[in-house]
Amino acid sequence: MSKLIIAIPSKGRLQENTHAFFGRAGLKVDQPGGARNYRGAIKGLHNVEIAFLSASEIARALSEGSVHFGVTGLDLVEENISDPANNVHVVTPLGFGPADVVVAVPKAWIDVESMADLSDVASDFRSRHGRRLRVATKYVNLTRAFFARHGIADYRIVESAGATEGAPAAGSAELIVDITTTGSTLHANNLKILADGVMLKSQANLVASLNADWSVTALAAARAILDRVAAEEAARGIRLVKAVVDDRTQALRSVSKVGAIQRFSESDDANRVNVLCPKDAVADCAQLLIEEGADTVTVETLDYVFSRENPLFTPLKEKVGG
Numbered sequence: 157m158s159k160l161i162i163a164i165p166s167k168g169r170l171q172e173n174t175h176a177f178f179g180r181a182g183l184k185v186d187q188p189g190g191a192r193n194y195r196g197a198i199k200g201l202h203n204v205e206i207a208f209l210s211a212s213e214i215a216r217a218l219s220e221g222s223v224h225f226g227v228t229g230l231d232l233v234e235e236n237i238s239d240p241a242n243n244v245h246v247v248t249p250l251g252f253g254p255a256d257v258v259v260a261v262p263k264a265w266i267d268v269e270s271m272a273d274l275s276d277v278a279s280d281f282r283s284r285h286g287r288r289l290r291v292a293t294k295y296v297n298l299t300r301a302f303f304a305r306h307g308i309a310d311y312r313i314v315e316s317a318g319a320t321e322g323a324p325a326a327g328s329a330e331l332i333v334d335i336t337t338t339g340s341t342l343h344a345n346n347l348k349i350l351a352d353g354v355m356l357k358s359q360a361n362l363v364a365s366l367n368a369d370w371s372v373t374a375l376a377a378a379r380a381i382l383d384r385v386a387a388e389e390a391a392r393g394i395r396l397v398k399a400v401v402d403d404r405t406q407a408l409r410s411v412s413k414v415g416a417i418q419r420f421s422e423s424d425d426a427n428r429v430n431v432l433c434p435k436d437a438v439a440d441c442a443q444l445l446i447e448e449g450a451d452t453v454t455v456e457t458l459d460y461v462f463s464r465e466n467p468l469f470t471p472l473k474e475k476v477g478g
């Protein structure tokens with residue numbers, strides 16, 4: 157029996173939000189011995205083991221199949237995993253860690269605004285200087301693919317491990333490809349993003365490895381985790397709306413137009429309605445119920461909405477067999 161292994165960021169900007177994400181799903185990540193212990197557990201789930209890794213190590217572990225699930229940035233999935241479509245399955249985006257991978261050039265290049273302009277500069281540069289334009293980046297694979305798509309071949313990649321934005325000023329490259337969120341690092345280094353130079357819009361994702369050992373035990377644990385995650389996700393978009401109306405059947409028909417549905421049959425009071433309503437339609441739903449005779453309509457937020465069909469688990473199960 158092999159446990160389900162989940163890799164979560166041990167440091168960096170995704171760490172805190174990852175703990176919060178599992179917490180919202182009612183899953184408490186335990187790191188016995190504190191931040192220096194690289195193995196942990198989830199309280200109450202005995203067939204789950206947590207591996208604490210850096211965000212880029214998580215992408216590699218998913219690719220190898222040494223972990224079943226990982227939380228990491230889409231940029232790292234696309235950069236560090238060859239043929240991601242056949243090696244990993246993106247379970248769900250997590251709504252945090254937004255960042256764009258972009259092509260940025262010195263602001264002083266006033267007539268370079270697009271990838272087409274850059275293409276011209278690259279050819280000119282080569283004939284004028286007898287060497288190729290240098291692009292500093294750690295996103296080597298993403299850069300190659302993106303530049304090829306724009307027909308740019310006259311360039312050379314200078315691999316950069318950190319402080320990439322400093323490369324043009326330091327003279328080690330002419331332009332860069334890097335990740336940005338607020339843009340303040342680019343701005344501080346007098347760089348601008350090309351108009352069509354956004355290569356990838358990234359955020360943190362829950363990702364499954366297709367190469368891991370998906371034993372019956374691991375798959376059952378995955379289902380338990382994804383049930384909670386899906387239930388929490390569903391609850392965030394839904395409100396419980398309650399009212400007493402003149403005619404329940406007619407009221408339910410009316411609110412079904414805004415997507416509200418009755419989930420529980422009430423035998424006690426023939427005029428009471430309890431409906432689950434999409435969050436954005438709550439005001440319309442309340443209005444319709446008042447038209448159906450309600451004096452008061454109350455709206456409650458929910459912690460979880462569990463369903464027999466799990467939209468996160470079903471596609472995973474299809475991919476890993478089981």
Ligand SMILES: Nc1ncnc2c1ncn2[C@@H]1O[C@H](COP(=O)(O)OP(=O)(O)OP(=O)(O)O)[C@@H](O)[C@H]1O
Pocket residue numbers: 167168169170210211212213228229230231232253254255335336337338358359360
């Ligand atoms: N402003 C940002 N800059 C860089 N990365 C960001 C930003 N916002 C979100 N991210 C995401 O966080 C991921 C990890 O970045 P972070 O710098 O936190 O990790 P790290 O601790 O440097 O990890 P590693 O040592 O593996 O590089 C990025 O790959 C990206 O997906």
Ligand SMILES: O=P(O)(O)OC[C@H]1O[C@H](OP(=O)(O)OP(=O)(O)O)[C@H](O)[C@@H]1O
Pocket residue numbers: 317318319320321334335336337338339340341342
């Ligand atoms: O657009 P901004 O909001 O300014 O953020 C972008 C910067 O943040 C990241 O560096 P990080 O701080 O992670 O340092 P690192 O390169 O050492 O990982 C990234 O590599 C950029 O340099």
Ligand SMILES: [Mg+2]
Pocket residue numbers: 168
């Ligand atoms: Mg970083």
